[in-house]
Amino acid sequence: MKRLIFLGAPGAGKGTQATVVAQDRQIAHISTGDILRAAVAAKTELGQQADTYMSRGDLVPDELVLGLVKQRLQEADAQAGWILDGFPRNAAQAEALDSLLADIGQSPDHAINLDVPDEILVARLLDRGQAQGRKDDTEEVIRHRLRVYREQTAPLIDFYELVGKLVSVNGDAPVEAVTHHLISLIS
Ligand code: AP5
Ligand code: MG
Numbered sequence: 420m421k422r423l424i425f426l427g428a429p430g431a432g433k434g435t436q437a438t439v440v441a442q443d444r445q446i447a448h449i450s451t452g453d454i455l456r457a458a459v460a461a462k463t464e465l466g467q468q469a470d471t472y473m474s475r476g477d478l479v480p481d482e483l484v485l486g487l488v489k490q491r492l493q494e495a496d497a498q499a500g501w502i503l504d505g506f507p508r509n510a511a512q513a514e515a516l517d518s519l520l521a522d523i524g525q526s527p528d529h530a531i532n533l534d535v536p537d538e539i540l541v542a543r544l545l546d547r548g549q550a551q552g553r554k555d556d557t558e559e560v561i562r563h564r565l566r567v568y569r570e571q572t573a574p575l576i577d578f579y580e581l582v583g584k585l586v587s588v589n590g591d592a593p594v595e596a597v598t599h600h601l602i603s604l605i606s
């Protein structure tokens with residue numbers, strides 16, 4: 420299996436796990452959050468537009484995100500397969516992804532939901548905020564990101580369940596244990 424969507428709340432471990440699994444499977448790790456943060460740091464037009472939304476913990480408008488995913492999926496390393504980390508984030512993005520993939524004759528093998536209780540998510544993100552200073556890792560913005568997740572992203576769990584692609588994985592375990600579980604699922 421080489422085309423995977425990682426679902427999961429902020430702090431669930433999508434980025435941590437996608438980095439290792441993509442390396443193991445030799446496929447592309449596509450994180451819209453990482454791409455957007457790089458654009459913010461580089462002060463590109465896209466970055467300047469995205470910054471306001473990201474600092475508040477709101478989703479960046481779909482039209483800004485769709486273009487960069489489309490472009491990224493066409494790059495050479497993504498032809499071997501990919502993990503989408505943090506995309507899609509709402510129903511419109513999920514539908515756009517379907518049609519974008521249909522155009523290039525692809526479809527996701529699985530959508531993997533990393534399941535972690537809320538209080539653990541908040542603790543992880545507060546720790547990271549302390550350690551790394553990511554601007555949206557403050558208590559207030561974390562709470563808002565979790566609300567946005569519940570309202571806009573969590574419904575995608577049902578969306579992928581309905582099409583028979585959902586796999587749920589307990590993400591509240593040591594990093595290596597979650598990685599092991601994921602790799603055994605997709606190998
Ligand atoms: P994004 O970058 O996607 O952030 P997020 O979803 O809020 O979640 P994180 O990246 O914080 O969590 P993660 O699940 O990757 O966990 P991680 O592995 O880092 O989005 C940021 C913003 O960009 C959004 O708010 C939005 O504005 C914008 N954006 C991005 N994509 C968008 C889209 N498609 N559409 C619109 N807007 C978009 O782990 C978290 C911490 O926990 C780390 O410190 C890690 O070391 C630790 N940890 C991980 N796993 C474990 C474990 N098993 N045990 C203990 N600690 C662990
Ligand atoms: Mg992440």
